[in-house]
Amino acid sequence: MTIEDEVRSMQKFRMFHHVEASKLKLLAMVSDRITFQPGEVIYEQGAASDAVYIVLEGQFTVSLRTPAGVINFAEHVRGAILGEAGVLCDQVRMVTITAESPVVALRIDRDVFLQLLKESPPFNFAVMRELGRQIMDLNNICAQLVQQLPQGAPAVDAGRRLGEPQHTH
């Protein structure tokens, strides 16, 4: 697979519809193509957010370790961008991502990703749109979940983390 192939794959993704080919080529040129075998962890909850991944091929699971056990809460297929929130907010990884089938992804280093956002407005716009779409999806999911709650259940709190407490030392 060459950079040309990677660009062609990305062009098919919804999030990159409006990004011109030359910027996608730039994106491909400054990233590394990485493959993950089924069961291999793409990144671990609590690890430093050192890179962003764009999944070109394959299927993966998102899971969250909580004191009450592991919650596998979503499965996704190609065309997703992973880890951008952690990089943008300078936070550690919130969840663990594991490959389900062989996954091919472009890995973009944190600094390169941030530079790319500065450099290319269409790319920046694509990432924003992707984040916006995710928020809308989440709102939709939240509303559905709240509907399922019994009357009088305690309100949720954005400050409370479901993940295991971080060790301070």
Added chain:
Amino acid sequence: MSVNFFRYVWMYSRREQLIVLFYVVASLPFYWWSLDVPKRIVNEGIQGSVFEHGVTQARLFAFTISLPDFLGGGSYVISDGLLLAQLPYLFALSLVFLVLTLISGWFKYVINIRKGVLGERMLRRLRFDLFGLVMRFRPEDIRTTKSAEVTSMIKDEVEPIGGFFGEAFITPAFLGTQALTAMAFILAQNMWLGTLAISLILVQGVVIPHLRREQIRLGRERQIESRILAGRIGEMIEAAPALHNYGVTGHSSAEIGHRLGTLFDIRLRLYRRKFAVKYLNNLLAQLTPFVFYTVGGYLALKGQLDIGQLVAVIAAYRDLPTPIKELIDWDQQRADVTVKYEQVVSQFSKDTLLPKETNEPPPAIAADAPITVVGLRVINGRGIVQLDRMSVAIGRPGRIAFTGPAGGGRDVLAKVIGRQVTDYQGSVTIGGQEISAMSDREASSIMLYASSEPYIMSGSIRDNLTLVLRRATPRPDEKAELTAKQRYWLEEARKTDNPLVSPSADWIDYAAIGASNAAEVDTAISNALRVVRGYDEIFRVGMSSRLGDNIKPDTATQLLAARPAMIERFRERGLEQYVEAFQPDTFNTSASIGENLLYGVAVGDRFAAENMAADPFMRSIIAAEALTAPLTAIGIKMVETVADVFQDLAPDNPLRERYSFIDNAEIEAVWPEVRSAWNRGQRRHLSAQVRDKLIGYALMYVEPRHRLNLIDDRLVARILRARVSFRQFLPASEAKDVEFYDEGRLMPAASIRDNLIFGRIRYGKAHMRDKLIAVVAEVLNEHGLERFVVSKGLDQEVGPGGRLISVQQRVTVQLARAMLRRPDILVLDDALSSFAPSEGHMILENIMDAMQGRTVIVTQSADDDLSSFDIVLKFEGAKFTGLERRGSAEAPSEMPASEPAAASA
């Protein structure tokens, strides 16, 4: 140090000065005779005054000693002399003259040498004394001292003083007696002429120094002005990044320009003055011979003076102005030098200096003697209260926190206890000893201070770590056979009160860390680094440092044995697929085309990646294997891609990093020619220079990294053929430029890590590099190579001021120093601020564990976790607001109840 120049000189060079004076006195009779003999040659030898009245032979060399009357008045004939005719008489006298000249010359030579040596010794002593004084400045004074000014004073300004040391007493003695001898001689010949000469000289001696006073004043001004210039230049160089940042280099240039102008003006006035005085001086000097010729000639013609006498007087006078002139010069120099000396010494005399260092073992201070602070108050130079009056007794041992906002009283107290501030009111004592009055030796034997600004000196990391142990003051071995050179060094050091022990002697205080040799010191260093969490870092540095040529044979064997063991380990862990080993007949896809072609490590610059394409031998191999066209095509494709994709990016944009070997400026130079040639389909018409560039790019190409799909099987086959012929045809004389990959041999030019992996880590896997390196570390440890690797890591150079290592590494070095010493009291004044809070906390915990039973004083902010401290001193701004004694650090009541996880971690 004496403020009076002559007292200083006399105090330290009395003996030498007297010896030289003795030589001077001893030379005087010869000087007298050398003046007397020409007279006799003319009068007796040539004019024949002793051969008158028919005497054919005269007696020469008859010596008779006559005792003065009060000793009995007898006379003893030592030698009857020789009876000689006129011609032999003349020759004999001439020979005597020659011998006298030789003897005088020899005296001059000896005196000059002795004077020079004496001067150099005194200069060495003066410089060392000045350096010693700077070293005894209080920390406050050191901070206000401009290092460039001090450097210029110690190095340049005392230089002319050095030349004068030898002159201080000897020159006036030598020249003075010489002049007096000559004067006496002239007087003995003729009263009139003598008085005349003396009066002229007196005029010279009075007028000239008067004229020179202004010259001295200007000289002093020049000295001060150029010192300030040196200081400002030093400051500006240090501040250069900031000046660029603010865009104010113009203003600083203007300032320097103005200072240079002032200096120029002073120098110009100085020169005018100097040459005017010189002119006058010459005039006066020439006036005397004029008088001699006219008056002396007149007297000779009148018969009151014989010709021989006149010639002798003129000869004596010819010699006379020189000593007189030099004497005047000496006086001028004296004025100049004493001014300079006093100027410099006054810069180095502060009201309070730290006590002198002694070699006596410091008095023992009990390990539980508290730190007693009574009525302490610190006011800075501008009268601002930095720490309000406070009294407290801090029990030892203990873990003590000073809390409060940064920059307030907590920092000041830490600095007072750490002896960074010595100008305070009240008293701070440990075991009855006032902290500010302790000598370094006393203080450093019980405590150590660490701030957030570590001092790193150029040298290796090891040098920097062992710096803290270099306090053993090795005794010179009395019995050891010294070579002549060593004896000379020792003797000279003794004569100038310089330290007798060479800095390259073994200064390490082994006893302090319970070690007995260098290897055990390395162990102690490793342990110290582990405490401050810097060990892994050093190990990593060691792994990536060059293997180097001089490795011990058993280390080499171990390294070679570790290679297959590591491949085996990779296999066990299922990691072997992620490393692509070098194989002589396989193309390594994870390496660049150039590396594949070379199949080895470039030793010098010749086959380094960026020069390879331009090397004639490499070019001939490329041409011979028909690689020129395909490689040029790859290069064109790369340039095309870069030009296309990166066209909108600034030349220094970090996104270009992956293709950074293709310089933007080069593309702009190369691209038009490539495009026009391409359009015409005439690839051959590329100029040789452009083709070399393109091939150079192609040699850097790595398929999985750059992913332009430019390598096919035919190209691989050709590259492999080229690899073989490169090795085959490389002239033996040039074989040293490449180290070919060989599984059975080590590659000194490659890093330890690359030596073990012996291949390239494949692209396309995340985190694999870290995993593989972890395995390499593991295997190295198992093969007993850990010590070797760490030792290599410690050999890393830190650069001036530690510029080659990161800020964290510098702090780590400083903390590791403290852990090497394990002082009774360790003051950490904001020393962990360069680390992330969690990392800093872990380091602090480790340090406190290692300092069990000793005292650790840490400045903390009020909202830090204070659970592990025994005593907390609270500050609000400059005010001490209270002391909180806590129970044992493990007291459960201190733990925040909401975080049970933190307690066990």
